[in-house]
Structure formats: structure tokens, C-alpha cells
Amino acid sequence: MKVIWNSQIVDREEVKIDPEDRGYQFGDGIYEVVRAYNGHFFGLDEHVDRLYSSADKIEMIIPQSKEEMKNLMIKLLNESDVQTGNLYLQATRGVASPRNHVYPDMSVLPTITGNVTAVPRNAQKIENGITTITEPDIRWLKCDIKSISLLGNIMVKHEAHKKNAEEAILHRDGIVTECSASNVAIVKDGTIYTHPDGNLILPGVTKIVWLKCAEELGIEVKEEPFTLEQLQEADEVFCSSTTIEVMPIHTIDGKKVNGGQRGKITEQLAEAFKLKIEEACGELL
Ligand SMILES: Cc1ncc(COP(=O)(O)O)c(C=O)c1O
Structure with a gap:
């Protein structure tokens, strides 16, 4: 190798x-x-x-x-x-x-x-989504640096694993930041909300692409902090990263989001994201 x-x-x-x-x-x-x-x-x-x-x-x-x-x-x-x-x-x-x-x-x-x-690309999960828990964001205050010191991230991910969940959604004093290994966004009444870049989250490359997709689709995005309550009351929730693309979150702390189904806006973004990959890298089978 x-x-x-x-x-x-x-x-x-x-x-x-x-x-x-x-x-x-x-x-x-x-x-x-x-x-x-x-x-x-x-x-x-x-x-x-x-x-x-x-x-x-x-x-x-x-x-x-x-x-x-x-x-x-x-x-x-x-x-x-x-x-x-x-x-x-x-x-x-x-x-x-x-x-x-x-x-x-x-x-x-x-x-x-x-x-x-x-x-391989996990097309099934991109459609069906993942289950999550919420956890306090125990990490340091320079999360914009893609540091190899990932103890905070792996500890919260392990908490999720122990509870049979696949990702941990992190919050600082009730404000949702990101997930242990991905960015997170909610959809409410047709608008997407996601934490603004800064020292509290990693500026995701995948996020740059889905923000562009949202713009092209005419979907409003507000890069502003949102609370745990807003997360719990969201119409749709999704996370994004290089390895998982735009992936729906179907369960948070045991409670279903959108009846456990991928929402319309998440689907539109995931499809638009897939097209961007295909433009750059050829057809995805
Ligand atoms: C903590 C964290 N936030 C966000 C992301 C998403 O970043 P990207 O879309 O560049 O993969 C990652 C990716 O690994 C991550 O570890």
C-alpha cells in the first residue's frame, strides 16, 4: 500500500x-x-x-x-x-x-x-438518515482549526455509540453548534438554519457546497445560532460532511423528526449535492 x-x-x-x-x-x-x-x-x-x-x-x-x-x-x-x-x-x-x-x-x-x-458511498443512509443524541459541546474554543486533537469529539461520539445512536448533536448552553464529526442544520417553515462559521464550529467544505445548492434552488438559509428547542421543533434536521454528504437525521434523543422520513428540502439538497459530485467526478452508480 x-x-x-x-x-x-x-x-x-x-x-x-x-x-x-x-x-x-x-x-x-x-x-x-x-x-x-x-x-x-x-x-x-x-x-x-x-x-x-x-x-x-x-x-x-x-x-x-x-x-x-x-x-x-x-x-x-x-x-x-x-x-x-x-x-x-x-x-x-x-x-x-x-x-x-x-x-x-x-x-x-x-x-x-x-x-x-x-x-463506498452510502446511498441508503443518505436517503434514510441516522439516529442522534444531543450532548453538551465539551470541546475547546478553536473548533475552526481541524486539529488532530479530537478527544472531545470522540468522547461525545462514543456517548452516542453507547446509546445506539450514530452521531451526537452538540450544544453550548442550549445553542446548537455542530455534530461530533459533521455540521448540522434545521429546516423550519421552508428556511434552513445553521450555526455561523467562527471559532465554535469547523467551516465545512460540504457546507460550502450545500449552501451554493440552496442558493441555486432558491431556498432561504439563515446562518445564525439556533437553540435546542428549535432543534426539537424543526420540520427537518440534517448533517453534512465530506464522508456522509447531506444526510438526514431521523431521530434525536429517541424522538422522530418528520415522522422518521427524509424531508423535502433535505432531499432537494442531497440530490443537488449529488449532481455537483457528478459534474466534477462523473456518474455515481
Ligand atoms: C467537527 C466537524 N464538523 C464539521 C465537519 C464537516 O466538514 P467537511 O464538510 O469539510 O467534511 C467535520 C468533518 O469531519 C467535523 O469533523
Whole structure:
């Protein structure tokens, strides 16, 4: 299996992670997940832009230019036998010894790794949706950085798992932010509401695309905070991410949303999103 190792594509066995790598010791790193369909990336520019924006926010310098990074990712995809799947790419602040919280000087280069995994599109779930619970948002206050330090996210996701739910919808003092691994939106009386970008949520690449779809469909969107009560009284609720696209939420804390069915607006957005993928990557079977 081929993987990205710094600026090269190598066999997986050649990768050596140092025990003093700051990603390994501090969770000091950032990442991206990019989806490929039919051997083509979807939204690669936006994902690479966000990677470099995360790097800026933590004062990490990635030695490659954005173009070089994209070429590396495309090369890995082409050298793998994956047609439809996910590329995971991470950059840590590199190896520095002795262990010290302070950032090392710029001569220490990031450790960059990446791999591609085949993951089929889950058309059934995109139609039927997922079950969720609500949980306090226990994460830090820089959720706009796509940090590899994901303890807060995985702890709430595990709570969901323990309750036989597939995702946790997070709230801070009753204001819904996002989910453990996706953005969330509600529909009420034909208008979509979703938390505005800022430090409390990750600015989703999928959200950029569905916002465009909503605009093209003439559906009103209000990027403003909404409450847990509004969530519970919504006509439709959906979440979005690179790996799940636009996915309905059919149950929240054991209570059905829209009688457990995907709502009309969620369906329109999911279909429009699928067309965007097909324009970029070819027909989805
Ligand atoms: C916490 C969180 N919010 C939102 C998203 C959605 O981001 P994107 O649409 O870019 O995948 C993700 C994706 O992994 C996420 O982990």
C-alpha cells in the first residue's frame, strides 16, 4: 500500500513515526479528509485551502506549496487502486527533543502522512438518515482549526455509540453548534438554519457546497445560532460532511423528526449535492 510520507509517495512499511513526534505526544497537528469518487477528488481546492488555513492558525509552516500538496494527493490517489474512498492527510509539528510544550524553531519540519482507503458511498443512509443524541459541546474554543486533537469529539461520539445512536448533536448552553464529526442544520417553515462559521464550529467544505445548492434552488438559509428547542421543533434536521454528504437525521434523543422520513428540502439538497459530485467526478452508480 502506497502512502504519503513528507514530500514523497512510499510503501507504507517505509514510514517511521518517531516516539517524540509532536503529533504523537501533544496532538500537535492538523488534518484533512478528502473524498474521491470514480478516481477524482471532490472539493480538493477547498480542502487544501482549509489545511493551510488550519496551519496558519497554529503557526505551522508546511514546506510544500498548495499546488505541490494537491499534486502529491492526486499522485497518491492515482497510484492506489481506490476509485471511491477517502484520503486522510495529516501534518504534525514534527520531531523535537527533549519534549517541550513550546513550539520548536522553524528548522524542525512538519511530519506529513497520508493514506487512501476505499469507502463506498452510502446511498441508503443518505436517503434514510441516522439516529442522534444531543450532548453538551465539551470541546475547546478553536473548533475552526481541524486539529488532530479530537478527544472531545470522540468522547461525545462514543456517548452516542453507547446509546445506539450514530452521531451526537452538540450544544453550548442550549445553542446548537455542530455534530461530533459533521455540521448540522434545521429546516423550519421552508428556511434552513445553521450555526455561523467562527471559532465554535469547523467551516465545512460540504457546507460550502450545500449552501451554493440552496442558493441555486432558491431556498432561504439563515446562518445564525439556533437553540435546542428549535432543534426539537424543526420540520427537518440534517448533517453534512465530506464522508456522509447531506444526510438526514431521523431521530434525536429517541424522538422522530418528520415522522422518521427524509424531508423535502433535505432531499432537494442531497440530490443537488449529488449532481455537483457528478459534474466534477462523473456518474455515481
Ligand atoms: C467537527 C466537524 N464538523 C464539521 C465537519 C464537516 O466538514 P467537511 O464538510 O469539510 O467534511 C467535520 C468533518 O469531519 C467535523 O469533523
